[in-house]
Amino acid sequence: MGSNKIYFYPIWLRIWHGFNAIGIIVLIITGISMQASIESSLIAFNTAVNLHNVAGIIVSLSYLVFFFGNLFTKNGRYYLIKISGFLKRPVKQAYYYAWGMFHGMSAPYPLSEKRKFNPLQKYFYVIVMYMAVPLVIVSGIALFFPELIIEKVFAFSGISITAVVHSAMGFFISIFLVIHLYVASIGKSPAENFKSIISGWHHV
Numbered sequence: 001m002g003s004n005k006i007y008f009y010p011i012w013l014r015i016w017h018g019f020n021a022i023g024i025i026v027l028i029i030t031g032i033s034m035q036a037s038i039e040s041s042l043i044a045f046n047t048a049v050n051l052h053n054v055a056g057i058i059v060s061l062s063y064l065v066f067f068f069g070n071l072f073t074k075n076g077r078y079y080l081i082k083i084s085g086f087l088k089r090p091v092k093q094a095y096y097y098a099w100g101m102f103h104g105m106s107a108p109y110p111l112s113e114k115r116k117f118n119p120l121q122k123y124f125y126v127i128v129m130y131m132a133v134p135l136v137i138v139s140g141i142a143l144f145f146p147e148l149i150i151e152k153v154f155a156f157s158g159i160s161i162t163a164v165v166h167s168a169m170g171f172f173i174s175i176f177l178v179i180h181l182y183v184a185s186i187g188k189s190p191a192e193n194f195k196s197i198i199s200g201w202h203h204v
């Protein structure tokens with residue numbers, strides 16, 4: 001195997017990832033702060049709202065870089081899910097993470113020029129980037145311009161439904177981030193992958 005290096009992360013992807021990571025961390029901290037009662041909140045309510053709006057705009061704009069980057073470059077192909085082994089492949093990877101990895105098993109889906117993500121990682125990236133983040137952006141824009149929101153959906157207030165979707169997706173993305181950071185630390189050394197997403201080069 002040796003220590004081959006592959007250029008996995010083109011510059012536009014690293015720029016998106018950097019803005020997105022910082023933006024989402026600010027969104028999580030200010031989002032949690034806004035849920036606390038005014039007296040006990042971490043950050044003054046108005047400051048939290050303003051920071052949350054600015055970070056939301058940054059994440060939304062940088063999402064366009066991600067979306068069109070994947071649409072128009074070959075990076076998008078890493079996000080395509082194969083029908084064959086739809087369940088078997090991620091389950092095999094989960095087994096490796098939960099058991100095999102600690103018992104000397106070698107990775108079932110080693111990374112290469114053709115495979116940047118293992119099957120489980122790919123599913124998580126697709127769910128987060130093509131469902132959770134778009135939903136949090138759309139519901140966030142709606143809450144920013146509440147006059148856009150349908151007033152009543154059956155007996156429920158449209159604003160409440162939008163707010164629940166927004167918080168639930170925010171919560172999901174927060175959990176994703178914790179898992180993402182843990183999984184990114186698995187490698188040759190814990191810092192290895194973090195260096196890759198900054199330099200673009202990945203060790204295989």
Ligand code: HEM
Nearest residue numbers: 009013020021024075125128129173177180184193194197
């Ligand atoms: C401090 C925050 C973050 C750090 C340190 C971090 C770290 C990393 C690392 C090391 C990689 C490359 C290895 C890999 O593919 O797993 C990566 C890729 C990726 N990260 Fe993050 N991440 C952070 C935040 C986020 C957030 C908030 C999201 C999405 C909501 C995200 C989504 C992604 C995606 C989709 C990729 C794959 C990009 C591609 O190669 O096409 N990351 N991240």
